Amino acid sequence: MLVMEKAPAKINLSLDVLNKREDGYHDVEMVMTTIDLADRLEFRELSADKIQLSLESRYVPSDERNLAYKAAALFKETYKINKGVHIRIDKSIPVSAGLAGGSADAAAVLRGLNRLWQMDISLTELADLGAQLGADIAFCVYSKTAIAKGYGELIEFLPAPPACWVVIARPDIGVSSYTVFDQINLPELEHPDTKEVLEALNEGNFSKLCNHLGNALEPITFSMHPEVAKLKEAMRLAGAEGVMMSGSGPTVFGLMKHHRKALRIYNSMRGFCKDVQLIRMLG
CATH class of the missing domain: 3.30.70.890 (GHMP kinase, C-terminal domain)
Structure with a gap:
């Protein structure tokens, strides 16, 4: 079975930093939306219980340092999945560019594994899971227009921007x-x-x-x-x-x-x- 997921990039329409928290994170208030620039991910189940990640980018690791790999490992651990998966990432979003490319990939992994293994987990639960790994992942799970608060994990949906x-x-x-x-x-x-x-x-x-x-x-x-x-x-x-x-x-x-x-x-x-x-x- 082959499952495909699109991982759109985000842009900020507003980004504010409110204070620094005791856990080291900053409380933020960010209005974000998505743009038609996306990575594409493919998922295939493996017979062996392991995670394989493949991508062609000299700037992005294909091992446990990759946020997409971490998302797959967290998904398997959380839901006790004793199956393996091969994830192929076709990168289009630039790295370290302020466009949430890594977070978008991690969010797409959560959605893709949910479909691959027919788990029927809600986006809300996947967003909460992704927030354990990174501030933008909760937003990227939904990939809509929203304001993110807290350290980025509290999402409130907004109307889409005017077409432009x-x-x-x-x-x-x-x-x-x-x-x-x-x-x-x-x-x-x-x-x-x-x-x-x-x-x-x-x-x-x-x-x-x-x-x-x-x-x-x-x-x-x-x-x-x-x-x-x-x-x-x-x-x-x-x-x-x-x-x-x-x-x-x-x-x-x-x-x-x-x-x-x-x-x-x-x-x-x-x-x-x-x-x-x-x-x-x-x-």
Whole structure:
């Protein structure tokens, strides 16, 4: 039996950090949605009780260090599954890019194994399970538009953003979210107006959404990697209607209502970095 799962990337429409918890995590408030950029996973049952992971990426390990492998191991342990599985990952989401590629893969593993072994486990339970491994996995299990609170495990669904085009541009660097969060100085953070972002989604107001995109981590990543700030400014000057860094970076995205303008900005940004894509919003 072959089971296939799609693992869409996410972008942040708002990212705020509220405080640091006693367990070392930060309480966050993140409005996120998905975009039409995805990894694809295939699952086949093995006769031997083991996990095999295969993918072609020199940047991603194919052993127990991989978040997808950890998700499979946690699923087997939690539900006492004495069967093996081979998981093939076709990577399209860049690594360490602020697009939750690893979390999306882990979430897809939970959904895929649920189908492969016909467990009939709810998405809510899978999201709770995934939250044990990483902050974005609960959101990625659902892959809708939502606000995530706590350290990312508390999910409330929101209306999808108005239909639009997204240009994503990524400089040839990787950014560790752990490094960025370690540099947070809470009294100095500039907090986005999350309330306005929520209102824009509820109203279906594209202009209002673009005008209130906000990411409290931008100044930290910009100070560490000035090329990310330059990329954002270049996209703004090119005419994108809303521009922001996703997650802890380094990917910058721009939102455009019309395809002709999006295509022009896409071509313009290709002069600044190699990894530029023009895609649709999902959510």
